[in-house]
Amino acid sequence: MEISLDEKVKRWVEKEGYPLEFSTAHKFKKRRFSVEQSYFAKDENGKAREVDVLATANVPIGRSFLRIKHVVECKWSKDKPWVLFKDEKRFATSALAAQLISSSAGQAIAWAAAGNEEFKELGMFKGEGFSFSGRQAFSKGNDLFYQAVQGVVSNCLNITRFYDEYEFAPEDHMLAVITLPLIVIEGGLHEATYAPESDELQLNSINHARLRWKGNERRQLNTVIDVVTSDYLDTFLDTFLDTREKELEVLVSCFGEALQQLIKCFQEKTEKYLVVREGARGISGRPNLLRKLSKLSTPNKKLQTDASDDAPFS
Template sequence: MLSNKVLDWMNKTGFPLEMKTALSFRKQSFDVYQSYDYKDFESDKSREIDVLAIHIDQTSKGMIDVAYVMECKASKKPWVVLKGKTLSDSYHRLNSFCIASVAGREAFVDKLINGELEYIRDYTETSKYAGYDFRQAMGGDHDPAYGAAIGVIKACLGYIQDRTCNVSDRLCYCFPVIVVDSPLFECWLNETGELELQEVQRSCFKFSSYHSERVSTTVTVITKSELDAFSSEAERVADSIRNEFAARENELFDKLCKRT
């Protein structure tokens, strides 16, 4: 039957992984968009990211924006996150946590300087254990891992730019994520100088690139079996961000109302 042939073709594409990713976030408090278009401000062209999940809170005043930008990579080849020593305490917590708008960054830094981080402090610590590179194993000269990382970073920047173009004070926090449907490994050098490899369902790595200015953050990589656990945690992170900056949101909202 033709329908069976079409289904067989669909299963060989990346669409099922995108659909599963979107469905997992729809089960939580997220408004989900598939094949989301954003403006690449470097090329001034429209580009597409696989899944955008925007956290929804009916009590929000609209001044806090939390989103997850996801690129889905369907492949039979495994993926590897290269890891080294744990980063020192001097690493930048905000950059490692997510990509933020100017106002979001200022609100975060104010709390960090005053030692007032309460709700999201533990989440900012997890990126200390991030790797330093991400690769597709057993590939050729073309490495789709780098392209995926660049894609989610640009999409995060494009999303934040779009959300702050009319409301520059909005506190935006955007998380870049890569979802894979083949095995994911972490690789490191042990104390005897030998390589060790461990299969995982979730990992993350530091990534930096230049888009008019240097952008550095942590990109999370998850397997499809980790989707539900990750989307559930994503909702907890979003709720924590809203609680962390609730007072600041009220100030910004009152300020916006006075301007209008």
């Protein structure tokens, strides 16, 4: 029996992932995020790159704002499951927080607040259980997995760089943007771990993985990416530990407090109001905005910190 043109179009639309994008956007909208589909962010060469779904939580703080953005890549892969490779490498919670892809103001507040004790209770900053790479099964070369991971990291970098292109005086207002990369796939997801006792790889079907990625040429640090199957996204948003919504409340509270401190520091040209929590950052030196603050500050109002640049893993 010949397939009708309408049915062919329907199958094409599904395979291109458009229903997945609509479904993903809807799931964020019903949780009160500000959502955009097919958002375009320009790269450093001015070329527009598409973001499938952008889900934003916006918090005004005076004339400044804190924005936490889920940058989402949606991929249809029913015919070729994804396999992620997991190891036992660990990271410090404070380093995971400090190394979020952020605007310059976002980097400053994430670095300052990174050692907050509350972060240790958040699933997004859990220091273990990472995959380090992956593949789309039955594919060769730079497959859909690689394209999706590189794409979502690049989009996070493009979005945060856009906010830094604004001319703004820190003592007047700041644009603190934090990105959380997420890949939603419609298809199978598997996790491969090495079993030394049998010298074999063990393969398990999963619905959520945390991938640490260091393969983007524009970024030297690790990026943590959540990879979630489409049928698990509701559960991920609702019951991931204490729910992603509650985790965002903690982020907003801690980062918002740091942003208020930073604003006051620039207004009074002092570092004394900025509280820097103890913990390894895995970053050499302070973010640029904090260096600028240090130059503005008078000698007797310099920042005292217990922050460490030690390596973020054990």
